[in-house]
Amino acid sequence: MAFRHKNTRRIEGLDSNVWVEFTKVAADPSIVNLGQGLPDISPPSYVKEELAKAAAVDRLNQYTRGFGHPSLVKALSQVYERVCGRKIDPLTDILVTVGAYGSLFSTIQALIEEGDEVIIIEPFYDCYEPMVKMAGAKPVFIPLRYKNDGNSTSSADWVLDPAELANKFNSKTKAIILNTPNNPIGKVFTREELQVIADLCIKHDTLCISDEVYEWMVYKGNKHIKIATLPGMWERTITIGSAGKTYSVTGWKLGWSIGPQNLIKHLQVVHQNTLYTCPTPLQEALAQAFWIDYKRMDDPDCYFYSLSRELESKRDRMAQLLQEAGLKPVIPDGGYFMIVDVSTLNVDLSDVDEKQPYDYKFVKWMIKSKKLSAIPLSAFCGPETKRQFEKYIRFCFIKFGCASKSDLPKSSRFHFSRGLQSW
């Protein structure tokens, strides 16, 4: 039978990704999975209670407003008005999407097309590249480079070279994707660094897609700054957020895009032609959770701040264990990932698949022999920089605690430290 039904060009070559490879391998329950970024801590109880309450209301089990459930977009506008210091219209300046992932997709489909170039800062959350390609555009990479000579101990040591960045902009540059706090390094871009990016965006009339899903996970001494609040930037920036990261409910898959009406309206068109509306009870529950925390945004008990404090101690504990094992972690200023240079261990990887980058081979070896999994950093960079990043692997530390002493032997922290000790 003649069968000419192959896939369209837009998805050619976009079928493989690092997750498909590694989540399968790490699904083995005997392996301590510190790779994929999902919490193994419970979401706060009031978040679960609000969902139960929402599901009990009949009409909340049926369709809601396509661009975002009214009570949710209202709550988001209040929270972000406070954070940004400007008026945000809940109906025209916000789109609720299926996770921040859905926001990235809607933004790129709405505003990027063939002939466009999009600047992506390496290392980057891996979906940016295939999404830009699926939109027919060309990704242009620029790496963060560490400024100290060899010895990077903090995510702040990784910086963009302003001249190198300026060179990447040209008349075809439609957008730059910014991720702060950054996944995987955990870098929190400073105001000065953001200003360099902003100046270039304004000079070249470029859009900014700002992925800020880890916005609340910022550690002592650092401040999350929204590039959209810099002069001249609101009108050209889409800021993306995530309920999954904010409330430790990655499985709710709710995110949002916030920006000026004349950009958001195009994201809304994409949304109405892709999935139309997001689940109702989850949106209602999220709205109620936001009200609870909005009211205590001046209070240190607000979940946005308490989660960050909890994560900071997990960060420090993981860093300590790594250092005691003779490894050099890069201490992140934000986010819940930590990268580590593993080349210093000089592990013999000769019998692992030759054709892969060093870090891929290392992680596979580590899974097999140490029952620990992580994600190779070269998964987060473009083709040119694999050599630069392949000596690093990424660990996730949001899954790094345990509720009680009796839980300790089962906890990932315990197995992690045991696994490290045998090195």
Added chain:
Amino acid sequence: MLRRAGQSLHHFLLGRKSSAGYSSYSSEAKMSRPVQARRLEGTDKNIWVEFVKLAATYSKVNLGQGFPDFPPPDFLKEAFVRALSGENHMLHQYTRAFGHPPLVNILAQFFGKLLGRDLDPMTNVMVTVGAYQALFCCFQAFIEEGDEVIIIEPFFDCYEPMTKMAGGTPVFVPLRPKAPKDGKLMSSADWQLDPAELASKFSERTKAIVLNSPNNPLGKVFSRGELELIADLCVKHDVLCISDEVYEWLVYDGKEHIRIASLQGMWDRTVIIGSAGKTFSATGWKVGWTVGPNRLLQHLRNVHQNSVYHCATIAQEAVAQGFQRELELYGKADSYFVQLPKELQQKRDWLVQSLDAVGMKPIVPEGTYFLVADISKFKSDVPDVPDSDEPYDSRFAKWMVKNKGLAAIPLSAFYSGAHKNNYNHFIRFCFAKEEATLKAANDILQKWKREKTSP
């Protein structure tokens, strides 16, 4: 190059500005090009945005947008609460991207049974954010510039913009009404494809045909003969079939929903789309699925992993439990899939009577929870406006919700732009409503009839 510059100039002359303002350093190309991508062209209009707002503002009785005003069944709501509050708090975190294992497992079992096939849950099933996203994945995976997609009118309105967004060309073919037998009400079965006309729509550019059975808005349930007609053409022209079967359980009068994928030569070229929202009266959960051969589903997985990646976990867990129950009760009186159509058939009959009594001529649907009625006899209240851009039924529906508080959707919403005036004296009602709602609708209609000063 010249054509693109011309297009830019066209947009510039239309006064469309780059959102971010002008800068003396920007190139001419960016200045004159609109900020949004060209794939959005012709896809921005959406009937629901307008009509949902009107219903929210004016309606006392909303029979417009298609969702039940009764709750999902208790067993499903209980499953949801168990999932969110149970010991396993990992149900609040990411699950498998292509479908939560308990759900794809039960779907493979259930649909395997219905199709008489062994289905692999990992490769023959994929979960999506509602059937809507399943449709999107199909268009993105298989349709691009140069491809034609056959769409049967009247159609669920998203098929057209999805085709266009994928760069494809929609080719429309209408269901045509045959006059019913004397004295009988028209049935959705009386709306049929002309076989020669359908055959003429297939060309070497035809990539896919979208089939929706039971059909929204008419409620038509395609017969085996009609499906075979379509299947033969698909096989002859090597065309894909996107089979939207979200209303598969809502079939009345003992009719059978036949799955086109079960016909000769069709499994390999069909993607079947289903919906928990319609199956379990929980449209707000947005859980849908695709079933089909791996060589087609692999490309849907590709689109899915590059667009939404994961679907929400808890609702998937609950829907899995719902299907487990239905598998055990399959065919029995207690099965929700037996009870729901029974209840809806009664409501259908009720609404048919209501409409017929006041002079709106209902087309009795064989399936779905929609009913289309001919409103030509009500023209006295809403006179024709010659040279109006807006189709008559749209004006009528707006007038009706504003003046009578009864919301319905104009049938022209389900036709392509060129054909909106071909069937412009029909409106669509949704009858998946509590008795009280249908009674209130009846009261409005009765009062309206009494108040009419002329026939």
